[in-house]
Amino acid sequence: MSKHQYAMVMDLNKCLGCHTCTLACKKQWTDGDGMAYMYWNNVETRPGQGYPRNFDRMGGGFDVRGNLRPSKLPPLEDYGEALEYDYGQRLFGGSKKPVMPHVLADYGPNFDEDMGGDDTRNPYHFYLPRICNHCTHPACLEACPRKAIYKRAEDGIVLVDQERCRGYRHCIRACPYKKLYFNVVESMSQKCIFCYPRLEKGRPNACAAQCPGRLRFVGILDDQESPVHKLVVQHKVALGLLPQRGTGPNVYYVPPFLPPKAGHPRATVSQDPRLPVKVLERLFGPRVMDVVRSLEGELRRAQRGSRSEVLDLLIGRNDSVRYALRPDIMKRSASGK
Amino acid sequence: MSKGDDKRNDGQGLTRRQLLQVAGGAGLAALFSSDKASALQEFEIADVDPLKRYPYRGWEELYRRQFSWDKVGRSTHSVNCTGSCSWKVYVKNGVMLREEQAADYPPINAELPDYNPRGCQKGACYVEYVYGAQRVKYPLIRAGERGEGRWRKASWDEALAYVAERLVDNIYKHGPDTNTFFSVIPAMSPVSFCSGSRMAHLLGGVFCSFYDWYCDLPPGQPITWGVQTEACECADWFNSKFIVLWGSNISETRIPDAHFAWEARYHGARVACVSPDYNASAVHADQYLPIKPGTDAVLALATCRYLIEQGVYDAPYVKEQTDLPLLVREDNQRFLRMSDLGPKTKLTEATFLCWDASTEGPKPLPGSQGSVDKTLKLGSIEPVLTGRWTVRLADGKPVRVTTVFERLKKQLSVPLYSISGAARRCGLSEADVKQFVHDFATRKPAMIIHGAGTNHWYHNDLLNRAMILVVALTGNVGKNGGGFNHYVGQERIWPEHGFKALAFPRGGKKQRWQNTTMWTYCHSQMQDPHRINGKPIEHYILESVRQGWMPLWPENNWQALNAGQLHNLPRKPRALIVWRANYLNQAKGNEAILRSLWKQLDLIVDINYRMDTTALYSDVVLPAASYYEKTDINSTDCHSYIHPFSKVLDPLYESKTDWDVFGALAQKIEQVIKKRKLQPFEDKKLGWKRDLSRLYADWSDDGKLKTDEDAANFILSHSAETKGMTYQSLQDHPRRFVATDPKAWNSDIEVGRAYTPFTHQVEKKRPWRTLTGRQQFYVDHPWYVDFGETLPVHKDPQDDPQYPLYWNTPHGRWSIHSTWRDNRYLLRLQRGLPLAYISTADAKKYGVADNDWVKIHNGQGAAVCKVKIRPGEQPGRITMYHGWEKFLGFQKGGWQSLTYIKIKPTQLIGGYGHLSFRLNYWGPTGNNRDVKVTIEKYTGPVAALASSAKKKALK
């Protein structure tokens, strides 16, 4: 176990589906060669196929006995190619044909955007932003025969050593979240680094710092003053994704509670859910409805005029509420002074 | 190109892409040539448990290097998104690498959530345009047909001469009113706006509107409140206890502000979302009402009826602040005026009466345009809201009168506005409607957040008025957390006085203004087939122009013309100069424009940093500085702060800032005048002797406004809002305005309080800026009487019933109008091509599958694009988020090929108290929601893909 564990909580009831996190991460980290198709941070519409396509149905992680479960290595088609456009020809070169992408997309990182559940009278969907979960038991780490993946003792961040990786991609297969990506140009696996260079400078992760929905809370899980401790440990309103995969994810979600169905304006989520319970349970595990009910209760209390401690925290009025960063615990390597 | 320009380009051999490789986005391994750490590994790694410890951490430096920079500059984006977000741009080795929200807006108070981080995914990849393939790098002169994309690279001198010669020709041969200028939304970059508006002003050119043309103007606000648009700043949403998202999909179109609504919910607000589609905002609502398109006024008026019937409206507020107690004559549906009871003067014509309970007789109410008492204080008057009485006119004739309130009650008494009637008409369940009206009756403060979803309908004025009535009856207007808050377009420039003085230095009376909706409609061959009260719209347009209600340039002999000649006038526009805008792409019916107006124009100039559709179809394209290479300022209705654009780098390639472009053009025009020895002339219409041989001196105010920074400081120092600020002082962090100019605003800026409009009226009891001095729901202009629109009423959409599906082109999350529509970083997160969304039921009905090519068409034209099936879309409608550039991905047409201009006569009136033409304030809107289309699967040819690469599978 790491001495400390950085964690993130994302409140899905504040997510706008705007992908600013995705772009923030892309421009910060994955704008280089061989990285165009990869999104260390992505946002997907749920229910939906996700990114890469059906990653959540590929297996991975550990079985109940702690063995790596079978999975697959997704082909590029499951991620979608990074589209390129030849503007020069049409705009400056006198070409008469419309500007077209270099391939016609039949899948992509956000192909299912806003589609969700196909219920004519009561459609439903929500947005699920995803980064690497910096798991307590990372399947990627377990699967790497070279030990090129490690979990930092001081803060629990999981990294792929960009000097030692040989591009075998066992890690990609093993990860139940498919949050490692293969860079063909570098011939290495690459993944979210939880923005350690930013955290070291006291700045939140790019995806969090740039989130206009202000739904991300960052801190050390065992720091009782941190919002992640309060939300995950104290109030117990945030849950990991696909907890049954046994990796112990350290990114937590405040589950979504969608509006009631048409014609049932006062119905609670559990009485008559617009979003089928099974959709939530599949993603967030069996505890999810307890959390949803508790949050809904808090919300109703607030709407009756009382103040709710947990909702007040989730309002996240400013940075000092949403982030409790600890650059002091982060040890920089010898050459990183 | 001068030597100086050459110099600026030094160092640009290194592209951003190459820089990224160096910086560490790629070539990671290359950074580590040392084997030192590696040499140890083979002996140690075998014993390492990487879950606990890892000895080779030196490589981590790699990503630290990637998070490093040489320089940071502060800037923002000039894109009419209403965002106005301060960003920092990171520079390394002389190249802009990336941007990040500055996130340093100071808080208003400790209780309100702050504005940070302000900025969306589009702002986060603007750098792509700075170095992208669309960038206009050099002055270009057309070498083929318009729109063909064949250009000749020109020097600045040649390109400016080309433009100057033609503008001067027009002025001297055809008159200054044949030169037309189009630029939009000063608030997003007033200095850049003013650079060209000053030139239009000094040349006597026609300056076109945009806020009404783009249908962002909510005409119900000028009608009801006598303002262009007033809304609370978005932090005030947090103060609300009931928020209705009505025609506004905040999660997509107000990305930087949406959090205030969702945080307000945690603070005890209920949020209702009224929208035909289940969208990104609906997902977080406490109640979602999937209303039928075009029926929103029914729901609003049913709410009003409920409030009135249940007696849960705010009677004291209504009596003091609205025209509902005013008396209306039953014989002619006109207000009872003081002039009806006594001598007729300008003042008595504009003085209105109520029935006073204390004296049991009619009593003039203070505050109207004719009243000498400039207050809303009722004093001893006790207005009665209901009843019918007889009054004797000056000539002794008795006439029956009643109140506006009474008339309203009567009008609302029809079954349509009952709970069940509204539920039926709006396609909602009764239980949902009941909950909705109950929330309005019981939760305070309550606000409507309003947007283009409803405002883009033909009957937008009625929709606005109906919704405002809901929040006025409940006493929510002019209170924190309440009101009807319309956010479409960054329309309001806070430091208005300084801006106006810079933009049109000799004042509005010396400027040729033009409502663009009328200008485009009349100067193109577009024709609205509808008859209104049996007459074509041309009849009403000509009548309005003849009455002097609305201007139409160039000047023609209107009395001698008939309505049929409106589309082929003897005097036509000859030149169009566009900057900071994409006129052609965004114009309703742009295919018709290309066929007519575009053919008539002798000169089309576009000043732009990127080759957009308008630039592509221009004669001359002048390379403008990008948003990160200019000096300017930026403000919005959505917050109460001002912050700058800065030259993070000097203008790249051969581009110039707008200020420098128009400065150079002014000098070039001077040269042409002098070279040709052209004499000053009298511009009789405006009473202005124009001496263009000193154009640059006038434009630059004798050198006092030489630079864009001079211009920015001019605005700041001439406005009450920015007293004490300088351009340089804005560099530290965004600054909150310090005061408001009472001439321009209806509330004060107060420390620690979120701005909300109309506290001058509600708290200080100053009159509203309307004819009656009150929130005016009753309009007794003869055309309103004729059309049955004296009071808010529901009218069915002005659609085309021969087609089955509404063509819905709302604002979306992936672009700000056309900007970012062509950005590959964002296209990769969509499906890469223009997309039409259709419901599951309609997909089945019309035989189209997800991701098919489809042809969408109507009598106006056709578009061929991709289709996406979205269960949240309502049957009976196709949605294409607007702004797609005509040149991108469409196999035929574009999203505007199906639209056309429909002018509503009630928006053509003038000479009625507060309702007279003002640019962007009162004039017909370019609505576009009432268009209908049909759809079918497209199996025709598709343009070749950009790639020449063969797909080599490597599995």
Add this chain to the structure above:
Amino acid sequence: MNKESLILVGAVTVALGALIAVAIARKPHRSGLSTGATKQTVLKLTPLAAPKGTSQKAVLSLGHALWSKAPQIPLRLSRTPPLYAGGHNRDDGHRPSATVRLVKLTGGEVMVRLSWTDPTEDTSKRTKRIADVGSPKIYSRHPRSVSGFADAVAVMLPRKRGPHDSYPSLMMGHKGAPVDLYFWRAGLGFQKLSAAGRGTTTLRRREKLGGVARRTSQGWVVVLPVGKVPARTPVSFAIWDGKRRHRDGLKYFTVWYEIW
């Protein structure tokens, strides 16, 4: 997940490159089948001595006359056992037909020429750096696959050259018995690596490895210089078939030979 199962997973993971997985995993450096413990099974590889003055550069040409004179020795290839559940790692019984020829230069440097059959050309296409936006070339320069694996070959020698009492572990040597690896991957090129046990393979960044590879109608031919090799130095070979998703320990391998 409990600790025991973690160890089990680890142990299974280690059991690469040998047929009797568990036994080898316990004592990887004393693997009976393939080490010097069973000297009678030693397989000799005899290089052809190059005429005096023959340069390394000349022999790097695949068509050099010496290669046709050098004895051609067929390699006996084995297949590593399945490590992960999930299908693509099953031994389908197929073995490429592979041969090796050796040439020794007068200075003692040995050149190894391997040829093997592989009907499909799988290259990792180390995609070129992407040109700047606007360049038409950009369209062909994005990777078209991220799940493909490349054909590859490696020659492994103990760092301690010369006769051995016991061979280093076949699984990349072992602690105290490091190995050098001469490696070529289609699309990636040549690399000099070293290792001292399973999972310790390390790229020698400063030691550039010159070699030459060519795709033939049936498969690949690769020539690798492996440095000075005194007589009786152990050597082994490995071949990866990209089509079969070979990488890492998923490969065809030989037991130790000796270069005489």
